Amino acid sequence: MRQYFPSNLKHLCSHYRSISDVCNRLKIHRGQFNRYLAGTSFPTSFNQKRICDFFGVEAHEIALPTDQFLQLISSRTPRPTLAMITAPQRAVEHLRQCSSSRLQDLVGHYHEYAYSISHQGRILCSLVSVKELDGHIVYERVEPSASRSNGSDRTSCYRYEGVAYYLGDRLFLIDYESLATSEINQTILIPSFKTRNARLNGLKMGVTACDHRVPVCSRVVWSSLGTKACGPEAFRKVREYRDDDQELDSDLKARLAKAQIIDGLFRII
Template sequence: MSDGGKMDGLPRNLRYLCDSKGSVSHVCRATGVNRQQFNKYLAGQHRPSAANLRRIAQYFGVAPPTLEMPHEQFVSLMDGNSHRVLDELRSAPKAMDFLDHAVRGDGAQGGELPGRYDRYHFSSIYPGRILRAAFCIYRHGSLLMHYYVERFPAYDTPGKADYVFKYHGMTMPLAGRIFAIDYESAQRNELTMSIFASQDRSSRRYLFGVTNGIAATMLRQPFSTRVVLQYRGEGLLQRGDLKRSTVLDRNDPQIPFEVREFLTSQEDMIIL
């Protein structure tokens, strides 16, 4: 059977994927497609409905039109596709060891990190000024998570917050460094990634690093800047921590000397 060449490739492509992912019955259970109906797809007797094709494609991690490619092209594409890379990673002990350390925390260092911090970096909204945010690392089961709050005062009413951004994400101690990736959850727009290290491997008072942010649209430019975490104490963020979150002049005496030295030693910010 042929439908512009699509039906010629579809049965063979489905069989190829089923063979690489396990039994046909398992694929049917996972997708909710009737086994008898699926057998007809494999035999080329029927074409899946749009809904079933979408379910099958979603399960295998490909776009629906990809399932209908000529078989030789399909195999060539799948040989370099992500699901094969992930299968290989799962069978690679070193890769799994890396992921385990990244997700669960790097030994004693991960145990020292939870607590409240001031987070300092140059602001992409108030050029030339330093943003102090309230930052917290906490344990969630075996994982290290974090959240932080940025408050930008109004130009005409400095005591009032004009913008408030809230970020949530995961903290990953790895090889003497701390990686943090998070998502802005108030406006659901920006993704940021940071990497920190301490001056002294036994100290967590100050963690120095770089942070990068990119919004979902280019209406806000991507940015990169130095960033510092200053440890304040144990527990989750308190009201006083949130009130401290603001934008400061780079010479403001509230900014610790170590922070100001690190942030202002060279150019304040890189706009990408």
């Protein structure tokens, strides 16, 4: 079946500006690629997969007789290929593929506690919902606005949307404010291997809401609420607290306090 590979590959390359352009995109040496086109060499399994992924075809398809192959691809609805994906999209897909399957354990609802970026000495409680969507682990974070935190009856909130990855035994989360899209936040959490992520410790970085937009970093704790839909009680707790508020238990306060600057680095201790 390899006899048809060169002609089918030539046809796929004809849709691009030049053979050199294809080689540059594939990161395959031009001389080696020319041997594929001439039929004097056949790609390794690794390179064959790269070529097929790039053009959006399967390995068994590119080995079909050329007339069948041309009929197949001419009748097929175009689908995204690596050649059509931008560099940022490739980076996201790479991170998704490298992310540990343990990330599934993060799915559920959480209260996020962190020192308020905008109000000194206050602890902010947000509601985070993590789910799987289109093969990615994504989340929404609902954070109370200043008006609600100050005791007003208004219940307006900021909403953040983000994506999560599990790399090297750490959880990496990045989100943006979905309305104004004026900020990006990053959170790194340390997963628990003893329990099902009852409480997760970590650090969170963002910017203040004031005009100065000062970059800041805070200790953060995620407290699990389970996987079932959240009720009114979960939303009631979404507000700002004084750091001595009795509603905050001693374990939570201790976790938020375990950080200090060591050798110029803000670390969890």
